Every structure is written in structure tokens, then in C-alpha cells.
Amino acid sequence: MNVKIYVCCHQKGFYANQEGYVPIQVGKRVSNIDLGFDADDEGDNISDKNPWYCELTAQYWIWKNCNDADYVGLCHYRRYFDFNPSFFDNIRHYKFVNEEYLSNHIKVDEDFLASADVITVSKQSFNLPSYDVLCRGHIRKDVRELENVVAELYPEYLDDYKYVIYEENHYYPFNMMIAKREIYNDYSKWLFDILFEFEKRLCIPADPYQPRVFGFYSERLLYVYLHHHPEYKIKQLPVLQLTNNKNQPLVLLKAREWLRNLTCFLYKKTN
Numbered sequence: 001m002n003v004k005i006y007v008c009c010h011q012k013g014f015y016a017n018q019e020g021y022v023p024i025q026v027g028k029r030v031s032n033i034d035l036g037f038d039a040d041d042e043g044d045n046i047s048d049k050n051p052w053y054c055e056l057t058a059q060y061w062i063w064k065n066c067n068d069a070d071y072v073g074l075c076h077y078r079r080y081f082d083f084n085p086s087f088f089d090n091i092r093h094y095k096f097v098n099e100e101y102l103s104n105h106i107k108v109d110e111d112f113l114a115s116a117d118v119i120t121v122s123k124q125s126f127n128l129p130s131y132d133v134l135c136r137g138h139i140r141k142d143v144r145e146l147e148n149v150v151a152e153l154y155p156e157y158l159d160d161y162k163y164v165i166y167e168e169n170h171y172y173p174f175n176m177m178i179a180k181r182e183i184y185n186d187y188s189k190w191l192f193d194i195l196f197e198f199e200k201r202l203c204i205p206a207d208p209y210q211p212r213v214f215g216f217y218s219e220r221l222l223y224v225y226l227h228h229h230p231e232y233k234i235k236q237l238p239v240l241q242l243t244n245n246k247n248q249p250l251v252l253l254k255a256r257e258w259l260r261n262l263t264c265f266l267y268k269k270t271n
Contacts, residue, residue, distance in 0.1 A: 001110050005073040005081075005178060006062055008055045009035055014242065015077040020108035023077075026050055026058050052204065053195070054215030055175050063188035071113050073178030081119065081178065081237045083109040105240055116235040118226065119178040123170040123236065130220055131165045138213060142202060146217060149198045150224070154190065160228040164220060172222045174239070175215060183232065187225050191218060 006024045007015050012035065015023050025031070027050030028039035040057045041047035044064035050057045055074060062072055075081060084105045113119065126133045134143050143165065150161045164171075179187065195214050204211050226234060 001071065001114065002069045003071045003073075003108050003110065003113065003178075004062075004066060004069040005075055005108065006058055006066075007075055007077055007080075008058045009077045011035075013077065016080060016102070016106055018103060018107070021075075021106075024058050024061065026055060049214075052199075052211050052214050054212050056191075056195070056215055056218055059175065059188060060192060063185055063192075067181075069181060071178055072181055072184050073119070073176070075176050076174065078242045079174055079176065080106040080240045080242070081121065081176065082240045083107060083112060083237065085238050102240070102242075112235070113178065115233070117180055117183055117232040118234045120172045120222070120226070120234060120236050121174060121176045121239050124173050125170045127169065129166055129169050130171060133169075134165070134217075134220070138210065138216065139205075142213065145201050146194075146198055149194055149201070153193055153197060157190075157224060157228050160224045164223045164227055168223070170223070171219050172226075173219055175218055175222070176239070177222065187222075190225060191221055194221065 003020045004022050005020055006022050008026045009015050009023050010026050010031065011033065017023065023035070023037045025033075025035045025037065025039040027047060028034075028041040029045075029047035030050055039047070040050070040061040042065065043061070046053065046057050046060045053060075055076065059074055062074065066072055073081075082105050084107070086105075128136075131143060147158075147161055147165070151158045177184070177187075195218065198217070199214065202213070204213065226232065
């Protein structure tokens with residue numbers, strides 16, 4: 001099985017560099033840094049949109065330029081899928097880890113991959129529907145405009161959009177996903193068709209937060225897409241979140257997520 005999980009990087013520092021993982025520099029065209037490996041400004045790309053599209057410039061690059069993998073995916077230099085979740089590890093607030101620990105948890109489990117069409121990170125939830133959350137953090141009329149774009153370009157997804165935005169309070173964070181090549185391509189075409197049209201209709205504010213709006217909305221759009229495809233076998237994995245501390249990876253694990261991690265752990269062991 002040929003698996004390529006691209007690790008989005010934008011600065012020098014620690015990142016996983018083992019079998020199945022491929023580092024990619026994001027926003028290379030608008031950066032003065034050269035990290036010395038594959039970058040999202042090569043081939044067919046949207047590298048110059050990175051300030052607004054965040055890690056999605058890597059997703060676009062993967063879609064357009066990576067054609068030799070059975071499964072492809074995306075993670076971050078400080079966020080990885082945990083293929084070996086341990087309940088007792090995941091309830092700790094934090095833990096210093098060594099390379100052996102990290103390798104054990106992010107090592108690609110090909111049997112697990114083969115049992116799924118799509119792997120996402122564990123869903124996160126709010127106490128409010130996504131519409132209210134988005135309106136509080138972003139611009140209300142933009143949420144409606146995104147709905148208009150979906151209705152015009154992909155009307156068969158409109159009911160899914162309304163369900164996810166107005167009824168659901170869950171979403172898939174970080175734009176992290178691993179999928180069969182053909183599904184990844186199909187999702188990417190669908191997503192960028194919508195986002196490029198959405199971009200034409202927005203007046204993006206100049207504040208530091210709002211310009212990343214496309215990265216934020218795509219977290220909801222992933223749920224919309226997957227909700228429309230009940231035929232896909234979808235599995236979830238928790239996230240290992242790292243930060244550099246004296247060149248040591250540090251796993252940050254929130255205690256409030258213990259129940260979700262336990263459920264995911266039990267599900268993985270029984271499927």
C-alpha cells in the first residue's frame with residue numbers, strides 16, 4: 001500500500017519524518033523561508049492564497065500534483081493522527097515524549113487504513129449549532145452567502161449543508177483527513193469549486209483573524225461532504241498535538257476530551 005500523509009510546515013522546527021509522512025512547505029510563494037523540501041508553489045498551485053486558505057494550499061497541491069499514492073492525507077507539523085490511541089495517555093493534561101513514543105503513536109497502521117474509505121480526526125463540538133458559532137466568530141452574511149454558493153453549484157448538497165450548519169454542533173477540526181485517492185480528489189474538486197466562488201463574493205476584512213475564513217469554513221464543509229456520502233466507511237482518530245520545548249515534542253492532551261478518546265480507542269480495537 002502506497003500511503004502519503006503530507007505534513008504542513010511553514011517554519012523551521014520539529015516535524016515527523018518517517019515512513020508514510022512527507023513534509024510540505026505551505027505558503028512558500030509568500031514566504032522568505034526555504035525549508036528545503038517539497039513546497040506548495042510547485043506545479044499547479046495556489047500557494048499565494050495561503051494567508052487566507054491556510055493548510056488548504058497543501059490540500060490543493062496534493063490534489064493536483066500527487067498521483068502515485070493509494071491513500072493520501074494531510075496533517076500539521078504539530079498535529080498528527082494518533083494511530084495507537086491509549087486511554088490512559090489521552091486523559092493526561094500533557095506529557096513529555098521521546099521519539100520512540102511518538103513513532104509508536106503516529107506510525108501508519110495500514111490495516112486500519114484498509115478498513116476505511118476516509119479517516120478524520122475525532123469530531124469536536126460546541127454548545128451551540130454551527131450557525132451560531134460561525135456568526136459569533138465570523139460575519140453572519142458570509143454564512144448565508146456560502147449557502148447560496150452551495151445551492152448554485154451543488155444543489156444536491158444543500159440539505160446536507162443546512163443540517164450541518166443549522167442543526168449540528170459538531171465539526172471536523174484542522175482540515176485533517178486521510179482518504180482513498182479517488183475520494184480525496186472528488187472532495188477536493190467539490191471543496192475548491194465552492195471556495196473559489198465564495199472568495200469572489202467576499203470582502204475580506206484586514207484584521208488578523210478573519211482573512212483565514214476559508215480554512216475555518218472548510219472545516220464545516222468537510223462534514224457537509226461526508227454527510228452526503230453515507231456509503232463511505234468513515235473512521236475517526238484522536239489528534240496528537242505537539243509543541244517544541246527545548247527541541248522536545250510535547251503532547252498536549254485536554255482532560256475534557258477523555259470520553260471521546262476512550263470511545264475512539266474502543267471503536268478502533270473492535271473494528
